[in-house]
Amino acid sequence: MSLAAGRAARPRPVRSRRLPTRPSPWPGGSQVLLRHVSAERTWCLLPVTVLYDDGQRFVFRIQVGTTWLAAVRPGGGRAHGWHRRWRLTATRWSGHDGTYVVDRGRWYGIVMFTDPATGELVKWYVNAQDPIQRRPWGFDTMDRELDVEVPPHGGTARWKDQHRLAKLVAEGVTTPLTARRLMHEARHAVGHLAEENWRVAMLRWTRPPMVPLDVQHLIDRLAPVPGAVAVGGPGSRGAVGTREAAGSVEAARLAGAELPPLSDVSPQPGHAAPVLIADDLTPRHVYVAAGRARRPVSVAAGCPFCPGGREVPADFETAAFPNRWPPIAPDRCEVLVHSPHHDEDFATMSPQAARRVVDLWAWRGAALADLDDVRCVLVFENRGAVAGATVEHPHSQVFALPVTPPLVEDGPPAALCPACARPDAALLIEEATGWRAAVPTAPPSPYAVRLTAPQHVASLAELDAAERDGLAGALVRTVRRLDALFHEPMPYQLWTTRPAHGEPGGHLSVTVAGLLRSPGRPRILGAAELATGLYFTPVGPAEAAAALRAAAPQPHVPEVRR
Incomplete structure (x- = not known):
């Protein structure tokens, strides 16, 4: 065989994409996904309960x-990692319960299979696999075909699938060096299993039977799992596809299965949770929350957010409660009511009342950021029907997201942070109490204002009392400036984000995106923007900043406690 022919026989390598990692250990009892990956394609997705994770040893x-996803060939039968085509099919774990022990950096995992009725040890199982990686959805590895069975009390090991490993080496799928490493690591594990003291120590990880898990539930709850598509099978509610937000059409092809029509994955109104799905032609991800169209639109006489209304107590200053019509997971979405007064928003409230809203945002954001499966917390407000508000009473929402959205990335350290530097003077609107109000260099709306924190902190919870007062005052002045532009309430969309679990984040800012381009004329996203993700603005940033500087806010009205 010529050198060229030999090269042609080898499969073309797949360019590796950087996947997010989870730096902190999973707490005991966490229900996560163990994913096996071949050439960036999900080959197996197994729900597991974490028993132990200290960064050096992982026990599931x-x-x-348990319902899990297994790779099946188009014509039926189990698919192996070297097969080019497969689909993921929901099936049920049967036979024996398993306690899976993996040490960091090792190319194997040891499984203790026990009888589900008696809890007695049935056998030891050594599974050759890639070193494990902690991910936002759980863990990633890949089965390497080589397996070894050992009797419960030790004895002669039975090696399995050595011929498959040899075949992979012959076909260039696995290198001879990797094959030797796999054999060496498997012998290392078998040597341990020959020692009684070692087996006894391992058995302390076994547990009584637990409640079976459902893969679809965890796909919905955890971060999007690249290439995970459930196709029918027991326990499946249809098909749900999730891929990295930074993917492409090629990444979708690598997922190994096609998404069904949208109607097949939409939750049924009233009893199904919202579902995160990936588009089959673009990197777009969408939460499908059927039934949200039935949420009520308030009038002042029957507002659910006024004191004594359906959602709030009779006496309050600010309020927080779970969203009755959640667009994401029900326990990851809250409504935050800013005031008991139906028409009191940032333009009409005092700085003291605005400070209570800032405290509410900081409190609920920090609480949700501590949840195990949360990667990013988003606080936002839609003002006016044009902006998407369906209830008139001023309120915001907080979402605890299982993934870091593509536009919310970790920022640079303070020494390199552009937000720590002063903005272009032509874009600066005001600087007061340390907070800078400026039009972004590339504004997402005609009159957008970005409020930047005085210090390089990542979240509202890290602000001291003076900095929170400063933000409250800046919010009041900004909204009043926007209203003064065209002498009418400016519909706007406001947002701020924070990381979760103490992970590094960018420089805290709050964006208020005014949506009117001229009096009475809202700026609506056009087809070109929806098709490309590129924004077009009819007002230049410097022009918008000059107009907002000239639109001086009215003097504050002292708060009257009612």
């Missing part, structure tokens, strides 16, 4: 009855 529980 696999329960009989």
